[in-house]
Amino acid sequence: MRKLSRRQQTNRKKTENIICSSTEEAVSILIETATAKFTETVELHANLNIDPKYADQQLRTTVTLPNGVGKSIRIAVLTNETNFAEASNNGADIVGSNDLIEEISQGNINFDLLIATPDMMPKLAKLGRVLGPKGLMPSPKSGTVSTTLSATLEEFKKGKFEYKADKTGIVHVSFGKSNFSASQLSENLIALYKSIEQNRPPGVKGKYFKSLFICTSMGPSIQLDLNMFD
Structure with a gap:
């Protein structure tokens, strides 16, 4: 012992x-x-x-x-190009669309939290095996599927x-x-x-x-x- x-x-x-x-x-x-x-x-x-x-x-x-x-997190936002500026201006560390999906599929996960807009969720379905085990798959229940990116980013940056x-x-x-x-x-x-x-x-x-x-x-x-x- x-x-x-x-x-x-x-x-x-x-x-x-x-x-x-x-x-x-x-x-x-x-x-x-x-x-x-x-x-x-x-x-x-x-x-x-x-x-x-x-x-x-x-x-x-x-x-x-x-x-x-007491912990700062890197937040990635998966959305369409029209929302890139809003996400970047409100604290997102990584912003992307199909290019971000490709990065994730290759195992390049350089973030602690992934937020997605609803229109991108069908494209994320194929990445469930990659994101699911890491607890990174966006979901409405966890508040990480959102149409109000600025408010959502503010909440998570505050420690949500x-x-x-x-x-x-x-x-x-x-x-x-x-x-x-x-x-x-x-x-x-x-x-x-x-x-x-x-x-x-x-x-x-x-x-x-x-x-x-x-x-x-x-x-x-x-x-x-x-x-x-x-």
Whole structure:
């Protein structure tokens, strides 16, 4: 069995047998355990009482956190030539039409998010095997198929992102960086929790949340009281 480092042992002592009853307490411990030599990502792991194999128990939605997630993204826009100027002037990093489709088909994916106008979606169908596994296929549900490019680009540049539950019913999502202030992390955590709660799938019966944990990318899990957001 691999021996824990002194840093890991110290951090575990700070979180063992503790269930945080307030966001202030949870975020304080989170910051204390962010002791890696780089800026760590801060994550929420929510175990939900859902079975995603049923259509009415799936969770997939978007959220814009008050303080962003501390990450800049490259956005590509697939549209016709009449919209090129609008996309470029509103923050798109890559703009294209058939030429962009050809680039993608060759495996040249130099972006983190792909936004498309509806008229281009039939042409994208053949690229489902390339974009699907990477989570880059535009869809109306995620807000990445749009006729209002300027507004859509503004939202995603501000930090709007998509999240979903995995096949076991757990949501794994980042809500900031370890160099955020305590108030910024608390605001983001509350906003993310409310987003998950408000998008409760219609097929869920009884209690929705099974457990909630937060952590940094290199730190121990910190358990949250399920009633702390009431």
